[in-house]
Amino acid sequence: MEVLERLLNVTLVVATLRTTAPILLVALGGSFTTKAGIFNIGLEGQMLVGAFFAVIGTIASGSPWIGVLCGILAALTLALIFALMVVTFKANEVVVGLALNILAGGLTISLMKAIFGTRGSIFGHGLVGLPALKLPNVKDLGWFGQMISGYTPLVYLAFILVPVLILFYNRSRLGLYIRVVGEKPEAAEALGISIVRIRYVSSLLCGLLAGLAGAHLSLGYTTMFTENMSSGRGFMAVAILIFSNGDPLKILFGCLLFGFSDALSLRLQTLGISSYLVLAVPYLVALIALFALSYRSRPRVIQETLASMGRALSVKSNTIQPTAATDASKP
Template structure:
C-alpha cells in the first residue's frame, strides 16, 4: 500500500502532464496535415530541428523566447520542404518524411560538432530555460493546485490548444476547407478551393506546432539539447494520429496515455529501482497495446466491409450486367 501511495499521487499527474505536452503539441500539428489528406511521417525531424535551433537561438540571444522563435522557424523550413516535395512535386510522402527525419538527425549532429566541437549534448553556454508560471490562487486549492500550477507556458499552450482546435475545425472557414480537402478533394475542386494552397497551409501550421514541441523539449522539459532527443515522440504522434484521424479529443486521450506510461515508468525507476532498460520500453509497449486493442475492435467492421465489397464484385458479370 505504501508503495502504491508513493507511485500514484499528485506528483505523478504533474509528471504526466509535463511528459504529455511535447507529444501533444506535435500531434496537434500533425492533425492539420492528417485532416488535409497528407500522411506526415516527418514530425520527428521537425520536432528535433526545432529543439536544436531553439537552443542555438537562446545561446546566441540570451532569451528563451527568441530561442523558441528560432526553433519554430527551423521547423517551418523543414515543413515547407516537405510540402514542396509532396504537394507540388507529388513525391511519396512516406519516403520524403523518412528522408527529412534522417536529414534532421544528421544535421543536428553535424552542426553540434561544428559549432561546439562536441557530440552528445549541449548545456551551459548561457543557456536559459523557459520561465515557470506559478498561479497565485493555486496554493489555496490543495493537491489540485499542485496539478494546475508550476509549468512552462508551452505546457499550458499544448492543453489549451485542444479546445481551440475543436472549435477551429467545426466553426472556422479554414478548418472546414482543410477537412473538405482531406475527405473530399473532388468536392473541394468543384467549390473552387485550391487543394495545393490548403495543404501548404496545413503543412506550415503543422511546422509551427512541431517547432513549439521541439522548443519545449530543449527549453522547458529540460534545459539542454542531446542527440536525437525527440526519442521517437514524433513517430508516437504519427501512431496516435492514425487511430484518431486527427480528432483533437482522441489525440489528447492518446497523448495522455503515452504521458502517463512515461511518467509512471520514470517513477518506477526512482521509487522501486526497476531496470532502466525495462523502463525505457514501457511507454512504447503501452502504446502498442493500445493500438492493437483499437485495431482489434475495428476488425469486425473491416471484415464486414471486405465481404460486402467482394459480394458486390461477384454480383457483377464480366460484361457489366448484374447477375440474376
C-alpha cells in the first residue's frame, strides 16, 4: 500500500499532464496532414528542429517567446520542404519523411558542435525557460487546484486545442475542405477545391504545432537541449494518428496513455528499479495498446473476408449451374 501511495497520487497526475503536452501538440499537428490524406512520418524531425532552434533563439535574444517563434519557423521550413517534395513533386511520403528525420538529427548535432563546440546537451548560456502560470484562487480547491495550476502556457494550449480542432474539422470551411481532400479527392476536384493548396496548408499547420511541441520540450518540459531530444515522440504520434485517423478526441486519449506511462516510468526510478526497464515502460504500454486495438479489429476483418469469399463462391456456383445443365441435355 505504501508503494502504491507513493506512485498513485496527485503528483503522478501532474506529471502525466506535463508529459502528455508535447506528444499531444505534435499529434494534433499531424491530424491536419492525416485528414488531408498525407501520411506524415516526418513529425519526429520537425519536433527536433523546433526544440533545437527554440533554444538557439532564446539564447540569442534572452526571451523564451522569441525562442518559441524560432522553433516554429524551423519546423515550418521542414514542413514546407516535405510538402514541396510530396505534394508538388509526388515523391514517396515515407521516404521523404524518413530522410527529413535523418536530416534533422544530423543537422542539430552538427550545429551544436559548430556553435557551442560540444556534443550531448546545451544548457546554461543564459537559457531561460517558459514561465509557469499560477492560476488565482486555486489553493481553496485542494488537490484539484494542484492539478490545474503551475503549467507553462503551451501545456494549457495543447489541451485547449482538442475541442478547438473538433469544432474546426466539423464546422469551419477550411476544416471541411481538408476532410474532403483526404477522404474524397475526386469530389474535391469536382467542387473546385485545390487539392495542392489544401495539402500545403495542412502541412504548414502541422509544422506549426510540431514546432510548438519541440519548443515545449526544450523550454517548458526541460530548460535544455539534448541530442535526439524528441526520443521517438514523433513516431509515437504517428502510431496514434494511424489508429485515431486524425480524430482529436481519440488522439487525446492515446496521448494521455503514453503520457501516463512516461510519468509512471519516472516515478518507478525512485523505487530502485533498473533504469533500462523503466525507460522501456512507455513504449511497452504503447505496443500493448496498439496490439489490443489491432486484435479488436481482427474479427471484423475476418468476418468481412469470409463474407466476400461467400459472395464469390455464390457467384461462381451460379455461373457453373447453367453450364452443367447444358452438358446434361446433350446425348
